[in-house]
Amino acid sequence: MELKQKSIKNRFFFIISGSALLLISFFLIFNFKDSKPQTYKDISLKELQMKLDSEKDIKVYVYKTSCVACQELKPILDQVIS
Numbered sequence: 001m002e003l004k005q006k007s008i009k010n011r012f013f014f015i016i017s018g019s020a021l022l023l024i025s026f027f028l029i030f031n032f033k034d035s036k037p038q039t040y041k042d043i044s045l046k047e048l049q050m051k052l053d054s055e056k057d058i059k060v061y062v063y064k065t066s067c068v069a070c071q072e073l074k075p076i077l078d079q080v081i082s
Contacts, residue, residue, distance in 0.1 A: 040061065040081065048060065061077065
């Protein structure tokens with residue numbers, strides 16, 4: 001009888017452990033699948049002026065959303081800076 005109880009406890013432990021591992025795996029996969037560090041962001045002219053006034057080195061990429069060449073460059077730029 002005691003052996004049967006140990007067997008049931010072992011099964012229960014493995015089922016709970018497996019379920020927990022599966023849930024953690026799904027959580028990690030779905031939360032970190034598309035997470036890329038943000039390497040650039042849109043800023044206003046006022047923010048740009050503040051950054052320029054701070055005299056720190058910055059890189060500025062200027063584009064226009066209706067510019068075809070800018071749209072072609074964006075995926076390449078994203079790959080380079082990611």
